[in-house]
Amino acid sequence: MRSISSHHRLILAALTGACLALASPVLGQESEDGLEIGDAPAILPADPDNAGEIERGARPSSSTGDANTLDRGDRDSLPPVTKGAKPTADDKPDDLQGINIYLRMGAPLPEVPPEKPYNGKPDEAYGAFQRGLFLTAVDKALPRAQLGDPAAQTLLAEIMSRGLGVKRDLKGAAFWYGQAAQGGDPSAMFKYALLLMEGREVPQDRAKADEFMRRAADAGNASAQFNWAQILVSGTPGVRGLTAAMPYYEKAAEQGIADAQYALAQVYSALKDVPPEKKARAREWMLRAARAGFDTAQLDMGLWLVNGYNGPRDYEAGYRWLSIAAARGNVVAQNRIAHLYINALGTGPNPVEAAKWYVLSRRAGLTDPALEDFYLGLNEDQQKQAIDLANRFRRI
Structure with missing residues (x-):
């Protein structure tokens, strides 16, 4: 017969630290491919007609200066945790870096919303x-x-x-x-x-x-609403077709169709006669499509944020969305994020990372004379590092 001589308690703590490196934008300059960094839009939006395949499950990349580096400085600066210690009433939220599990233990969950009453006869076939x-x-x-x-x-x-x-x-x-x-x-x-x-x-x-x-x-079929909108646009190109398709895009987008959310964002942005309250939601719909894993929406969301298009400019958020799209294999995003690394927009300057993304986009067939000149200006060791990183790259 086995007996337990002592009890052990497992203390769990989740501490997170993050450092955001804010790089000041450089003076405006124009490259050979027409890309302008500074006051004018840094990156031109991608053509919606070149949308790639839809894939799901993208996970956000690091928002710090180096996407491959975890900054642990804040974590190391925290006082040591005593075994068995619990938060006291004197603890302040600012003293707790991240989420402390003790703040969640014993907290009541929100009430489950009441189910809608169903008075009909159960469908035995669908139940089976x-x-x-x-x-x-x-x-x-x-x-x-x-x-x-x-x-x-x-x-x-x-x-x-x-x-x-x-x-x-x-x-x-x-x-x-x-x-x-x-x-x-x-x-x-x-x-x-x-x-x-x-x-x-x-x-x-x-x-x-x-x-x-x-x-x-x-x-009310959501997939049919999106497809019928596409049929209207293809059958009547131009403003008339987009205007006729817009109500169906809206209905499909409200039901969670990512393709419709992306299309609706583009329609709201492109049409001049769209009411201001709808045009103001263009970035919101683009964001919802990006969060759903639509890589073209992730690319355009990054471009909109970097350029301040349809909303305020945010280099850091734009860098994060372009990082996600680039890591998932979007060639245009790989090209654009190379420019962000070169010009330190939303991230710290990193010539090797910039060269890596240029090599990947160039291998996929996207030429860029400005990036080619940048790459040739690197020393041999930096070029080798970039090629090695590109060879080890795997899409997420």
């Missing part, structure tokens, strides 16, 4: 689907689908298209999507519109696809 009981969901949905229930038809199509518990059957899924779309299910109308555009599982019919996409958008 949510629990992963796909065969049960098929058994429950199939009789209802055969009787013309659009929701059951959509569920059956989704299961068949993804091969969940049954053999994948794209033709069968297309049939049930079509039946549900005719019954008015918003999700099915959107999916069936895509099938009609592709013309693989069903005959291609662009006019019919546009009709179902519009109906799905008007019924």
Whole structure:
């Protein structure tokens, strides 16, 4: 029989320190590629037409002068922590660097918002689907689908298209999507519109696809709202198309579609007849798209902040967003952040880091005569360091 001779207590403390290096901007100068640093905008916004693929999960990089260095100066200056000690009433918030776990222990959580009452009949098919009981969901949905229930038809199509518990059957899924779309299910109308555009599982019919996409958008499907806005813009280029698409961009953006949030920010910024209260929210929508992981929004957010476009200028915040986009492989961001390192905008001057980002962007095919001249002006050791860092670079 085992006994415990003593008790040990584990004291957890989280202390963080950060140093922000604020570099004063240099005098205005103009490079060969038209980039101007100083009072005039330092970096030109990227062309929205060159948007890259959407990826998620970007994590913010360091906001200090060197993105690869952790400044521990503030942490080292703190008094030692005595084992078993807890905060006293005399402790001030400024004395606690970071978040002290004792301030969180025992704190009551906010009340859970009340659930909306549901008086309808539970959907057994969807309930089984949510629990992963796909065969049960098929058994429950199939009789209802055969009787013309659009929701059951959509569920059956989704299961068949993804091969969940049954053999994948794209033709069968297309049939049930079509039946549900005719019954008015918003999700099915959107999916069936895509099938009609592709013309693989069903005959291609662009006019019919546009009709179902519009109906799905008007019924509140967020993805359909964004796609219908894109259709309007492509069908009627210019101010008229953007004006007609703007309400659908707004609805999709409110529902969290990052592509729509980015597009709405650009529309608010570009159109002259947009009400001032909407134009003032352009940067807000760009920020929301950037936080959602849209790398092109992260690039443009950084450029807007550096240039003071659609809001106050903030070199440090602009540097952070460009760092995120550059670390995720955005070539334009890699080029622009090299200029920030050279001119010490939002970060300390670092010729090796600037050269590293130039090498990466140059390898991707983006030429920049000004950065080329800068790179050739470095000594051999600095060039070798930059190439070594570029060779070890991995996208996050």
